[in-house]
Amino acid sequence: MILESTGRKAPPASFSEAVLSGLAPDGGLYLPVALPSFTLTEIEAMRGLPFADLAAAIAIRLLGDEFRPDVIERLVHDAFSFPVPTVEIEPGCHVLELFHGPTLAFKDFGARFLARFFGHLTSERGIEVSILVATSGDTGSAVAQGFFGVPGVSVVVLYPGGKISPFQESQMATLGGNVTAVRVPGSFDDCQRLVKSAMRDESLRGVHLSSANSINIGRLLPQAFYYFAGWTAASTSSEPVVFSVPTGNVGNLTAGVIAQRMGLPVRWFVAASNVNDVVPECLRTGAYRPRVAIPTMSNAMDVGDPNNFPRLLALHGGETGEMRRNLHGVTVTEEETRATIREVYERYGVVLDPHTAVAWKAAHEDRRQAGPGGRVITLATAHPGKFGEAIGGLLGFEPPLPPGHDGWAERPVLAIDLPDVRHETFREVLLG
Numbered sequence: 001m002i003l004e005s006t007g008r009k010a011p012p013a014s015f016s017e018a019v020l021s022g023l024a025p026d027g028g029l030y031l032p033v034a035l036p037s038f039t040l041t042e043i044e045a046m047r048g049l050p051f052a053d054l055a056a057a058i059a060i061r062l063l064g065d066e067f068r069p070d071v072i073e074r075l076v077h078d079a080f081s082f083p084v085p086t087v088e089i090e091p092g093c094h095v096l097e098l099f100h101g102p103t104l105a106f107k108d109f110g111a112r113f114l115a116r117f118f119g120h121l122t123s124e125r126g127i128e129v130s131i132l133v134a135t136s137g138d139t140g141s142a143v144a145q146g147f148f149g150v151p152g153v154s155v156v157v158l159y160p161g162g163k164i165s166p167f168q169e170s171q172m173a174t175l176g177g178n179v180t181a182v183r184v185p186g187s188f189d190d191c192q193r194l195v196k197s198a199m200r201d202e203s204l205r206g207v208h209l210s211s212a213n214s215i216n217i218g219r220l221l222p223q224a225f226y227y228f229a230g231w232t233a234a235s236t237s238s239e240p241v242v243f244s245v246p247t248g249n250v251g252n253l254t255a256g257v258i259a260q261r262m263g264l265p266v267r268w269f270v271a272a273s274n275v276n277d278v279v280p281e282c283l284r285t286g287a288y289r290p291r292v293a294i295p296t297m298s299n300a301m302d303v304g305d306p307n308n309f310p311r312l313l314a315l316h317g318g319e320t321g322e323m324r325r326n327l328h329g330v331t332v333t334e335e336e337t338r339a340t341i342r343e344v345y346e347r348y349g350v351v352l353d354p355h356t357a358v359a360w361k362a363a364h365e366d367r368r369q370a371g372p373g374g375r376v377i378t379l380a381t382a383h384p385g386k387f388g389e390a391i392g393g394l395l396g397f398e399p400p401l402p403p404g405h406d407g408w409a410e411r412p413v414l415a416i417d418l419p420d421v422r423h424e425t426f427r428e429v430l431l432g
């Protein structure tokens, strides 16, 4: 696979180079120059395949020029060792459940795929890499769990002490081994600043620092696979479907458009936002206006300047006009999110997490405006049990976490407490 930077000033890179470097040297984001295309017959032949087999078939077409098929098979099966069900909740309205991985959110797909390929590349090249991640919650836990036990890679996760949920803290700070959690006495922005200054520090060159934030192409590509899984499970003919995607940094939405470019029959996408609706606003007015995010219940979507936006635009020929035909933006308020969680539970006995509720509501709003456009598949990005308190306040009971996740509160937190937010202090931690 050959990739080019959206900045257009960096030399083309292979997938391996793009994965190891994250950001392109010109500060742009890597995108494949060309994508393989699947015929309808090939896609229909994927019906009924276990998810890992379907994912491996697509990955081989994407990356077969750089990795042996048996290596891709092994890494993909290792990464996707959990189910990915599609459930029809209402006639024609399906939910694609992406929350059965170890951290109960869809970020496991990107993090686990990236971790397996990263581990393969470092062992092949005989290098050791330290990955730095700043997190406000979900990304850090998915990356920590994804890279846990991967040889040749160590992970340092920085999180703002007291500002993430105890469950999220447990998922990144109780692992030990090759995962070091650092509790920072400050904000998410302080964490991000510490990562950036460490990456720039010449005296840390010997430590081989890299990053695994959401702009890494190795986290984005695997997200295209589950759109194929959703389509093959929900559609009964070759009809195009509508996907409703809860959006924050628009990585998930971008991956959907990549699947569409590979031949998946998609009528259009609903870009579902909470009140931080930079993308719906851009689709409505044609103007992209980043702003400071406002906190909401669907906090992983509280993004005021989505970092994957340049890719989304590039995939639509750099034109907001073409983007507006393919993406329908819908804004969902907090009140509507709460009402949706109540309504879907009362009608169908299904508990949606706040992010999924935004996309479910947006899908129905889109059907009202655009007319019933055939089947719609809503992406369910997190398990409701992760939002026990918020949902408990609405439904009168807290949805339980799935089996195997109940003992988390007893595991000891092994985080290093950073005494202050200075670069020199963090540098000493990195030098051990």
Ligand SMILES: *Cc1c(COP(=O)(O)O)cnc(C)c1O
Pocket: 105, 106, 107, 138, 246, 247, 248, 249, 250, 251, 252, 253, 300, 301, 355, 381, 382
């Ligand atoms: C990260 C996240 C999102 C937003 O996804 P993007 O790819 O950033 O648009 C939505 N829901 C949940 C639960 C998330 O963790």
